[in-house]
């Protein structure tokens with residue numbers, strides 16, 4: 001029995017969640033967003049199981065190169081684009097699509113003499129005010145892009161939704177309309193929806209959608225559960241009970257003694273902590289799952305350990321598996337208890353955690369290893 005915490009990645013759930021994307025946006029093509037190591041799930045492994053996606057999106061060139069080196073042949077869009085001539089040449093060599101969100105990136109395309117052409121997605125700031133050129137600047141930007149002679153096909157237009165996670169926020173519809181107004185004979189396909197957008201806002205189901213978090217089975221909304229959208233959690237984070245204690249009334253548990261036992265009570269110590277990516281600021285009361293029963297975290301999270309109130313589970317045994325999130329305990333619930341979002345919890349699972357991939361597409365294709373043997 002290993003006491004190393006494990007992130008179990010359920011590739012059948014991943015493929016199921018991609019089918020949920022298709023359910024919501026049946027007429028859109030799907031760029032599966034697998035930046036930040038596929039939100040902590042393993043970028044190359046996730047790409048391997050999402051063969052049904054139409055392409056992938058990553059934040060940075062380095063991520064795209066890693067995918068190409070792993071043999072991924074599908075379209076890859078670099079959401080941040082490139083900043084230098086050397087990066088542009090590498091992106092072109094690796095046949096990556098580029099976001100152009102800044103005039104400096106247009107100048108780069110004008111200045112560098114590429115041996116071929118690149119596909120460009122012109123990013124428009126329709127109201128989020130982070131990346132993108134303003135709608136007023138689009139006609140001039142399009143003219144310059146077309147003149148640069150560097151383009152493979154007409155520039156596609158994209159925008160990113162700032163408040164789509166808040167159901168009914170009027171900004172979302174305004175952003176969709178603002179991008180759609182810019183489409184014309186010189187522009188190619190459009191891309192608007194992220195997970196929250198494509199689920200809740202039909203106007204964001206553009207030619208291409210860019211789901212991230214929903215592929216991993218977490219709800220993109222600030223309230224509600226992923227199960228409401230028929231999504232299944234992909235990552236289950238597990239550790240084990242490595243000590244069982246009986247604390248006395250008045251005992252203060254952990255660093256700082258922030259939790260004081262209100263009565264004599266069983267306390268479980270679990271071999272996971274912030275050094276594994278479990279959030280240090282998770283307060284007492286944050287749920288964990290032991291043998292299917294929810295029990296509250298008590299005291300401070302330490303680097304390698306957390307402590308649980310086991311009064312609700314008198315039969316707990318040394319070595320029992322503890323689920324920190326995933327199957328049976330939605331990550332968004334832990335995120336809300338902790339004052340953060342599922343994205344952050346998933347992304348920051350640390351390399352110290354052992355990753356176990358179950359049901360990878362490649363394994364199934366090879367035959368009877370993998371799933372069957374692991375069962």
Ligand SMILES: *Cc1c(COP(=O)(O)O)cnc(C)c1O
Pocket residue numbers: 033035079160193194195196210211212213214220
């Ligand atoms: C990360 C990202 C997405 C995916 O967003 P989710 O909320 O995870 O679906 C889509 N588009 C852009 C530009 C992004 O940066």
